[in-house]
Amino acid sequence: MRLNARRALDSPLVCGVIGVVALLSAAEAAGRLGLISTVQFPLTSTVLLEAAGLAADPAFLADVATTFGGWALGLLATVAVAVPLGLLLGSVPPIEAALRPVIEFLRPIPSVAIIPLATFMFSGRLDLKVAVILYASTWPILINTVYGLREVDPVAKETLRTFGFGPLSVLWRVSLPSTAPFIATGVRVAAAIALILAISTELLSSGAGGIGNFIVLAESSPEGLRMQVAAIVWAGLLGLVTNGVFVWGERRIFRWHTARTGATQ
Amino acid sequence: MSGLRRRLRISALLLTATALLAAGCGGGGSASSPNAGGLEKAELNIGMLPLPEVAPIQIAIDKGFFKAEGLTVKPQIIQGGAAAVPDLLSGKLDILHSNYVSAISVVAKGVGKLKVIGEAWTAKPGNFAIMVKKGSPITKVSDLKGKKVGVNTLNNVVTLTVSALLKTNGLTPEDVTFVEQPFPQMAGALEGGQVDAGFMPEPFHQIAASKNGAVLLAEPFAGPTADFPIAGYMVSEQFAKENPKTVAAFQRALLKATEVAISNSAEVDTALTKYTKIDKATADLMVLGGFSTTVNETRLQRVADLMLEFKYLPQKFDVKQMMHTPSAS
Amino acid sequence: MIRKVAAAVLRLWIVPVVLVVWELGTRALAGPYFPPPTKIAAQMGELWFSGPPTRLWLNDTALTNFPYSIANLLTGWVLSGVGGVVVGVALGRSSLLFRFLDPIIQFGRALPPVTLLPLFIALFSTGARMHILLIAFGIVWPVLFNAADGARHVDPLHLDTARVFRLSRVQRLVKVILPSALPKVFAGLRLSLSLALILMVIAETFSTIGIGYQLRVAERGYDLPGTWGAVILLGVLGYVFNQIFVLLERRALAWQSSAQRRT
Secondary structure, eight states, X not given: OHHHHHHHHHOHHHHHHHHHHHHHHHHHXXXXXXXXXXXXXXXXXXXXXXXXXXXXXXXXXXXXXXXXHHHHHHHHHHHHHHHHHHHHHHHOHHXXXXXXXXXXXXXXXXXXXHHHHHHHHOOSHHHHHHHHHHHHXXXXXXXXXXXXXXXXXXXXXXXXXXXXXXXXXXXXXIIHHXXXXXXXXXXXXXXXXXXXXXXXXXXXXXBSOSHHXXXXXXXXXXXXXXXXHHXXXXXXXXXXXXXXXXXXXXXXXXXXXXXXXXXXX | OHHHHHHHHHHHHHHHHHHHHHHHHTOXXXXXXXXXXXXXXSEEEEEEOSOGGGHHHHHHHHTXXXXXXXXXXXXXXXXXXXXXXXXXXXXXXXXXXXXHHHHHHHHHTTSOOEEEXXXXXXXXXXXXXXXXXXXXXXXXXXXXXXOEEEESSTTXXXXXXXXXXXXXXXXXXXXXXXXXXXXXXXXXXXHTTSOSEXXXXXXXXXXXXXXXXXXXXXXXXXXXXXXXXXXXEEEEHHHHHHXXXXXXXXXXXXXXXXXXXXXXXXXXXXXXXHHSSOOHXXXXXXXXXXXXXXXXXXXXXXXXXXXXXXXXXXXXXOGGGGBOOXXXX | OHXXXXXXXXXXXXXXXXXXXXXXXXXXXXXXXXXXXXXXXXXXXXXXXOSOGGGTTOOHHHHHHHHHHHHHHHHXXXXXXXXXXXXXXXXXXXXXXXXXXXXXXXXXXXXXXXXXXXXXXXXXXXXXXXXXXXXHHHHHHHHHHHHHHXXXXXXXXXXXXXXXTTOOHXXXXXXXXXXXXXXXXHHHHXXXXXXXXXXXXXXXXXXXXXXHHHHHHHHHTTOHHXXXXXXHHHHHHHHHHHHHHHHHHHHHHHHHHHHHHHO
């Protein structure tokens, strides 16, 4: 019996479920015992029921699809821009040195503050979303690519060069493969940022769909808060799942890399 | 990038111009009939807040009133009128549903020239309420001195109206603190004491009263603000000039739908469930009745005058410049 | 020294180039949405920097709004730093606790901060308390994850040594675990500092004071140079925060490594 309990506590799944259930129960109890007024904040069970209802609501599913579509397109555009740019900056130091002050100034500008400005500039809703995502998610990919190139084994590069390979060839055969794990990490971080920005853009500018739009629409109802919290639960789960997929993919593709760094640690 | 867009817009203009010329050459007969293809623009993007007052738009879509005029109207839900004005001016939206205080500020500040092509709502008794918590010591407006009043947006129609109400009760806006609070959270804020009184539209005040026992303190739209025009449909001046037939077609369909909304509240209830998150049972509780078929210049001037009185505007503003007068041609 | 300064100035040659191109470009476009930088600067000056030189040219608007925002931002950041390190180190050292809390933390991190606003308003109403808590909640994750990671990967040799010297749990924590996690914690703190600026803007969506509020006032008033000005102000603030942080980090880590060498 005790042995079984021990084994159960070794399983991340069992522990995770216990943790989640405990937190939800505590929140439910806080509402039921009157620690948090249910007028001010809905009960956990109410929210979960609402969230379950949303999963069967075709209108909400269409919103999720809209958000997801904008996210995917934005992320693709970001990868298409940031990776080549990162490779350029990483392999031609003078360009990097020249652009650094500009990058260091642009990077800290809060992406949320960019949305009103971008609203003025981009005509289509999807354009706007992609543009905002592009702005905010470029940085992790760009910076990881530049850092990754710096970590490339100089001996390998030198070896290829002595064999008469040109700079592009060296980039393709040595630098890119050894930078790939860094780029992948950057893309994973960018994916999380992109999802946040997709929803934020829908929330802060007009549009015809998306989880953010659902949250705006919920303001019309006296039960709006309940709907909003339920939508937020789905937003969180969506983030969780996409992140999980990226982590899983990274582990599968770059097994050799984790093995190598694991060995050096 | 933007140069390209401008070029595209110019070429679009040229195209429209050629199309107009072609239509003109084809003989004026078909162009003057409302149902035929004489429209400058058949597809309209309308930005609207998910409020009961835009129910006629949904009704006109559902009943095919727009379609009968040759229009395809696509509603876009917006977060606030102010944030959507750039969309209207840049042509992303063709028509914008906005409250008049925002619209007047836009024109008065010289940001853009807007024309009111239709009225959405005029305040009627029961539409809006200033509520207090059950058992609150605040029983009359003058008790609000030194208290916190919850409003959805600062410096807009709600604060303006509350200011007017305070003035008729011997207080000034400076005697209270306005606290921003989204409408769905207002009842909770009352309950939790984060605000002492809260401004609520339908159906929020009915629900707050029936579920939490909140009590009506005052009707905000009374006395100087009785029958106050709240919101209308705006287009940019340029759009009005370039698309007179489209605007006229939109107005005809809207008028028809508004008449339906006034005469048949069941139609409104059905429409509400489609573009808002208000369910049927809640919709049935609502008084509504403020749908308006005409834009009244004198009444609209009252809004601007009140804005001047409470320093929302630096100088007098004549609303005549916002009236849409269709040209005879 | 002079050569160093000259090199630094030379490295910044791109800045005037960008400014001039920007100025000329926006003048050529002449659209209302792209005011030239000189106009933005003038508007910024009028909005915030029209005060006397003794107050660094900050006027009353700037002095009521800037300190409020910055104080909230830093308070939230410190709060998240302390909370993140405490929880993070606990998670890094106890794999059981980690297994219990991991899904909750992953979920919390995945929530888009903008959507948290209605939630936080409902729970904490509007005001400084809500702003600080929202900032702290939104930015705690990088610190937390990095602290956990740092605490997990302490050099086993150091731990063995600590055991040999019979250090108490507290001593082990303070002398071995925390110092070895420090570089990672700093990396997390730096990230969350830049995130704090974003959360500050979000938190001040419902506010009547602060830099985020200034942005919203400009936006709602269709004051485009003002909107650009607020965005630039935020960029400058982010840049300055980052530079100060890097400076402090270098000091702290240098001190730490020298202290380690001495022992």
